[in-house]
Amino acid sequence: MSIIQPSILPGMMELLPEDQVEFNKMKEIIEDTFKKYAFFPMDNPVMEKMEILNAKGGGETQKQIYEFTKGSTEIGLRFDLTVPLARYVAMNFSDLNFPFRRYHIGKSYRGERNQRGRYREFYQCDIDIIGHDNLSLYNDAEIPMVMAEIFESLKLDNYIFHYNNRTMLNGFFESLGIEDTVFALRTIDKILKIGEENVKKEFIENGISEEKVNKILEFITFKGDNNETLQYLKSLDISNEVFLKGLEELEFVYEEMLRFGIKEEHITIDLSITRGLDYYTGTVIETFLKGYESIGSVCSGGRYEDLASNYTKQKLPGIGLSIGLTRLYYQLKEADLINFEVKPAVEALVIPMKGMENYAVDLLNKLRKHDIIVQAYLESGKMKKKFNYADKLNIPYVIVIGEDELKEEKYSLRDMKTGEQKLVGIDYLIENL
Amino acid sequence: MSIIQPSILPGMMELLPEDQVEFNKMKEIIEDTFKKYAFFPMDNPVMEKMEILNAKGGGETQKQIYEFTKGSTEIGLRFDLTVPLARYVAMNFSDLNFPFRRYHIGKSYRGERNQRGRYREFYQCDIDIIGHDNLSLYNDAEIPMVMAEIFESLKLDNYIFHYNNRTMLNGFFESLGIEDTVFALRTIDKILKIGEENVKKEFIENGISEEKVNKILEFITFKGDNNETLQYLKSLDISNEVFLKGLEELEFVYEEMLRFGIKEEHITIDLSITRGLDYYTGTVIETFLKGYESIGSVCSGGRYEDLASNYTKQKLPGIGLSIGLTRLYYQLKEADLINFEVKPAVEALVIPMKGMENYAVDLLNKLRKHDIIVQAYLESGKMKKKFNYADKLNIPYVIVIGEDELKEEKYSLRDMKTGEQKLVGIDYLIENL
Numbered sequence: 060m061s062i063i064q065p066s067i068l069p070g071m072m073e074l075l076p077e078d079q080v081e082f083n084k085m086k087e088i089i090e091d092t093f094k095k096y097a098f099f100p101m102d103n104p105v106m107e108k109m110e111i112l113n114a115k116g117g118g119e120t121q122k123q124i125y126e127f128t129k130g131s132t133e134i135g136l137r138f139d140l141t142v143p144l145a146r147y148v149a150m151n152f153s154d155l156n157f158p159f160r161r162y163h164i165g166k167s168y169r170g171e172r173n174q175r176g177r178y179r180e181f182y183q184c185d186i187d188i189i190g191h192d193n194l195s196l197y198n199d200a201e202i203p204m205v206m207a208e209i210f211e212s213l214k215l216d217n218y219i220f221h222y223n224n225r226t227m228l229n230g231f232f233e234s235l236g237i238e239d240t241v242f243a244l245r246t247i248d249k250i251l252k253i254g255e256e257n258v259k260k261e262f263i264e265n266g267i268s269e270e271k272v273n274k275i276l277e278f279i280t281f282k283g284d285n286n287e288t289l290q291y292l293k294s295l296d297i298s299n300e301v302f303l304k305g306l307e308e309l310e311f312v313y314e315e316m317l318r319f320g321i322k323e324e325h326i327t328i329d330l331s332i333t334r335g336l337d338y339y340t341g342t343v344i345e346t347f348l349k350g351y352e353s354i355g356s357v358c359s360g361g362r363y364e365d366l367a368s369n370y371t372k373q374k375l376p377g378i379g380l381s382i383g384l385t386r387l388y389y390q391l392k393e394a395d396l397i398n399f400e401v402k403p404a405v406e407a408l409v410i411p412m413k414g415m416e417n418y419a420v421d422l423l424n425k426l427r428k429h430d431i432i433v434q435a436y437l438e439s440g441k442m443k444k445k446f447n448y449a450d451k452l453n454i455p456y457v458i459v460i461g462e463d464e465l466k467e468e469k470y471s472l473r474d475m476k477t478g479e480q481k482l483v484g485i486d487y488l489i490e491n492l
Numbered sequence: 493m494s495i496i497q498p499s500i501l502p503g504m505m506e507l508l509p510e511d512q513v514e515f516n517k518m519k520e521i522i523e524d525t526f527k528k529y530a531f532f533p534m535d536n537p538v539m540e541k542m543e544i545l546n547a548k549g550g551g552e553t554q555k556q557i558y559e560f561t562k563g564s565t566e567i568g569l570r571f572d573l574t575v576p577l578a579r580y581v582a583m584n585f586s587d588l589n590f591p592f593r594r595y596h597i598g599k600s601y602r603g604e605r606n607q608r609g610r611y612r613e614f615y616q617c618d619i620d621i622i623g624h625d626n627l628s629l630y631n632d633a634e635i636p637m638v639m640a641e642i643f644e645s646l647k648l649d650n651y652i653f654h655y656n657n658r659t660m661l662n663g664f665f666e667s668l669g670i671e672d673t674v675f676a677l678r679t680i681d682k683i684l685k686i687g688e689e690n691v692k693k694e695f696i697e698n699g700i701s702e703e704k705v706n707k708i709l710e711f712i713t714f715k716g717d718n719n720e721t722l723q724y725l726k727s728l729d730i731s732n733e734v735f736l737k738g739l740e741e742l743e744f745v746y747e748e749m750l751r752f753g754i755k756e757e758h759i760t761i762d763l764s765i766t767r768g769l770d771y772y773t774g775t776v777i778e779t780f781l782k783g784y785e786s787i788g789s790v791c792s793g794g795r796y797e798d799l800a801s802n803y804t805k806q807k808l809p810g811i812g813l814s815i816g817l818t819r820l821y822y823q824l825k826e827a828d829l830i831n832f833e834v835k836p837a838v839e840a841l842v843i844p845m846k847g848m849e850n851y852a853v854d855l856l857n858k859l860r861k862h863d864i865i866v867q868a869y870l871e872s873g874k875m876k877k878k879f880n881y882a883d884k885l886n887i888p889y890v891i892v893i894g895e896d897e898l899k900e901e902k903y904s905l906r907d908m909k910t911g912e913q914k915l916v917g918i919d920y921l922i923e924n925l
Contacts (some may be wrong), residue, residue, distance in 0.1 A: 060807065062802070062803060062804065063543055063544065063801075063802055063803055065545045065579045065580075065582040065583035065803040065804065066541065066544075066583065067536070067537060067540070067541070067546070067579075067583070068537065068539055068540070068541060068565065068567065071537040071539070072537075073536045073537060073580070074535070074585055075584060075588075076532040076533070076534070076588070076592075076594070079532065079533045079534060079535060080532065080533060082535070083533050083535070094697070094862060094865065095865055096858065096860070096865075096867075097680060097837070097838045097865050097867035099509040099512065099513065100509070100513060100516050100837075101509070101510045101512060102507070102512060102515070102516070103500070103504075103506045103527055104500060104501065104504040104505075104506060104613050105538065105599065105613065106501055106504070106558075107500070107501070108499065108500070108501060110496055111496065111498065114496045125539075125560065125562060125567075126560070127558065127559070127560030129558060129603050132501065134558075139721075144498075145607065146498045147498075147506070149498040150499065150500070151508060154508055155509070156510075156881055156884045156885055158869075158871060160507070160867065166538065168539075168853065170562050180537050180538065180539065190871065193870050193871065193872070195869070195870045195872070197853070197868070197870040198870070216837060242518065295621075304754075315853070318850060318853050318854070319853060319856075319857065320857055367498075369495070369496055370495060370496055370498040371495065371498065372495065378518075401672075404527070404530070404533075405530045410663055416630060417751060420630070420751050420752060421747070421751070423752075423825055424752065427528065427529070430528060432528055432529075432530050434529075434530035434593065435630070436591075437628045437630040437631070438591060438623065438626065438627070439626070439628070440627050448589055451589045452589055461715070474666035488894060
C-alpha cells in the first residue's frame with residue numbers, strides 16, 4: 060500500500076500531549092472562572108448560513124471566511140463568536156431571560172495570511188451580558204473583574220486593562236466640530252502601528268486643521284495616573300453633552316471596577332484606546348501584559364448598543380470581553396510566561412513483574428476508587444524501558460509489584476525525581492499519591 | 493436596515509441554556525472519567541487535507557465529507573476522530589511514547605441525509621490505546637471499564653456491553669471453508685436491520701450452501717449466559733487455529749473485564765456482533781441500553797491491528813471505544829433517561845433595593861471568595877420581574893438587600909422552592925449556599 064505523507068494544513072495549532080495538558084489547563088481555568096461568575100454555557104454550530112455571516116457585510120474578516128456549498132446551501136465557518144451569539148439571541152429571543160449572561164469557549168476560523176503566531180483555527184473565550192432595551196453600567200465593571208480573576212489564576216500578575224469610553228471620544232470629536240467620528244476613531248486606532256506623525260498627516264489630509272489635530276493628539280496621548288486623567292478630562296471644560304455623558308460613564312465604571320475588586324494598578328484609563336471596529340459605543344477595553352506590550356492586546360471588547368440589529372428589531376445592548384486563547388497560549392509559551400501549576404496527567408505508573416499483571420489490575424482498582432490517576436504498564440519488555448516510559452510521560456511515581464512484594468502485601472514505591480525507593484502498604488499509597 | 497431572518501443550518505444541534513448546562517454536565521462526566529483513567533487529551537484541527545481524509549478511500553462516510561478549496565488546497569472537515577488520530581500518531585511517531593493513551597472529545601462532520609436524531613455536526617468522545625508493534629490484551633479489558641464507569645456516573649445502569657471477537661469469527665468462517673470473511677461479516681452485521689431470513693438469502697445467493705448457512709445462523713443467534721456461551725464455543729470442537737486463538741482472546745478479555753470491575757450482568761458475549769467496518773480485528777464491542785435497544789449502540793469500537801498503515805510503515809495496533817455524545821444526549825432526552833444530577837448554574841441571585849446596588853456588589857465579592865456562584869440583578873425594574881428572573885433561571889435562592897437589612901447587617905434569604913424567607917447574616921450565607 061502506498062503511504063501518504065502525514066501532515067496538517069498550515070496555520071493550525073496542534074500540540075504534543077504534554078503541551079496539550081498545559082493548554083487544557085488554561086482552558087479549564089478560564090471556563091471555571093466563567094462559571095463561577097454565573098455565566099451560562101453556549102455551544103453553537105461552527106457552520107452558519109452565509110447569509111447570516113454576511114449580514115453585516117464588508118470588512119477584512121468577511122474576506123477570510125471559509126466558504127463552501129453543500130447541495131444548494133451556502134455555508135461558512137464562523138469567524139468569531141459574536142455573530143453566532145447575535146443570531147442565537149435573535150432566534151431564541153422569547154426563550155431567553157435578560158440580562159442574558161453567556162460564556163462560549165469555541166473554535167473560530169479565518170483564512171488569514173500564513174504568519175508565525177497567527178492561526179486559522181483558534182479558540183476564543185468570550186463572555187457577554189446582553190440586556191433587553193437597557194443594560195446597567197454595573198455590567199461594564201463586572202465583566203473585566205471576571206477576566207482579572209482569570210489572569211490572576213494564570214499567574215499573569217502584569218495584566219493592565221487599558222480602559223476608555225467611546226461615547227466620551229465621540230463627544231470630544233463633536234466638540235471640535237468633527238462629524239465623521241468613525242473616521243477619527245479609526246485613524247486614532249492606528250497610532251501604535253503607524254506612529255503619531257502619520258496619524259497627524261492622515262487627519263490633515265482629510266481636512267482637519269492642524270490646531271484641532273494637535274488638540275486630538277494632546278488628548279489621546281495624555282499620560283497620568285487614573286485620578287490625574289480624570290482631573291484632566293474635567294479640566295478640559297467641554298460642555299458637549301455627549302462628552303459629559305461619556306465622562307460620567309467612564310468615571311462610574313472605573314469606580315465600580317475597583318469595587319468589584321480589580322486593583323487600581325491593573326487599570327489604566329487610556330484615552331488612545333478606541334477598538335477601531337465601529338459597533339462599540341461606551342466602554343472599550345484592551346488588555347496588555349506589562350513588559351510584553353509587543354504581544355498586543357490579550358483580552359479585548361466593550362459595550363455595544365445593539366447586538367443583533369441585523370436579525371431582529373429587539374434592542375439588545377450588551378457588554379463583552381474576549382480572550383484569543385490559541386494565540387495567547389502561543390505567546391505565553393514564546394515569552395516563557397507559563398507560570399500556572401499543571402499537575403501531572405498521570406500520578407503513578409504500576410509496573411508488574413512477569414506473572415504479576417492481575418495484581419497490578421487489582422491495585423489500579425483500589426487506587427482509582429480513591430480518584431488517584433494511575434496506569435499500569437502491562438506490555439512485555441525490559442524494566443528499563445518501562446521506567447523510561449514513566450520518565451518521558453513525567454509520571455512522578457512508579458509502583459513495582461514483584462513476588463517478594465506480593466508475599467508481604469507491600470509495593471515498591473519509587474519517587475522518579477529523587478530516585479528514592481521504599482516498600483509501602485496500600486494505605487500509604489492511598490494517603491500519599 | 494433590512495432584517496435577515498435568524499436561522500441555523502438543518503441537522504445542527506443547538507440548545508437553550510438550561511439544556512446546554514445538562515449537555516455540558518454529560519461532557520464533563522465523560523472527560524473527568526477519561527482523565528481519571530490516565531488518558532492524555534488530544535485536540536486537533538477540525539480541517540484536514542483531503543488527501544489525508546481520502547487515504548482510506550471509498551465508503552459511505554467519504555461521500556458525506558464537507559469539502560472545499562481555499563487557494564489551491566483541498567480541505568475537508570473530519571468525519572470522525574480516528575483518521576486524525578492515525579495521521580497524528582504517524583506524524584508525531586518519534587515524539588510519542590507507546591502505549592499511547594489518548595482521549596478526544598471533539599466535533600466531527602457528516603453531510604448525512606437530514607433525519608430526526610441524526611446530526612451533521614456531532615461530538616464524539618473517543619478513547620484509544622495505541623501500541624507500537626504489540627499491544628497487550630489487558631487494554632481490551634480496561635477500555636470498556638472506563639466506559640462502564642461513565643455509564644454508572646450517568647445513572648444509566650441498564651448498559652450492556654455486547655462483546656465478541658473478530659478473529660474467532662474469521663476462524664469460524666474459515667472452518668466452514670468460507671474465504672471471503674469480510675463479506676460474511678458484513679452480511680451478519682445486517683441481521684438486526686434486515687432479519688434472519690434475508691441474511692440467509694444473501695448467503696445462499698452468494699454460493700454458500702444451506703447447510704453452512706444454517707450453521708452460521710445457529711452460531712450467531714446462540715443465546716445463553718456468558719458461561720454457557722463459552723461452553724458452547726468450546727463444544728463446537730473446531731480445530732481451526734484462528735478460531736482457537738480468537739476464542740482464547742475472547743475468554744481472556746472477558747475474565748479481565750470482570751477483574752477490572754465490570755459486573756457480569758453488564759457483559760453479554762454476543763456472537764452476532766461484528767462491527768461491519770473491515771478494519772477491526774480482535775475484540776469488538778457494541779453497547780446497548782436494556783429496554784431501549786431501538787436506540788442502537790451507544791458506545792462502540794474494538795481492536796484494530798494497524799491504525800495508521802495509510803500514513804506510516806510503523807505497525808501501530810490499538811483498541812478504542814467511542815461515544816457519540818450529541819446523538820446520545822438527544823436519545824436520552826427523548827427517552828426521558830437524564831437521571832444524573834445537574835447542579836443549578838447559579839446558586840443565588842442578589843436583588844438590591846434601589847440605592848443598595850453597591851452593597852450587592854460587596855456581597856457578591858464576599859460570596860465569590862468562597863466559590864459560591866452568585867449573580868446580582870442590577871437592572872431597574874419591578875421586584876416581581878426580578879423574582880421571576882430567578883425562577884426562570886432555576887436559581888434556588890434569592891437574597892434581598894434593603895435599607896432595613898443593611899442596618900442590621902442582615903440579608904433576606906428566600907428559598908425559591910418553599911417560598912420560605914428569613915433574615916440571616918453573612919456567615920449563614922457562606923455556610924448554607
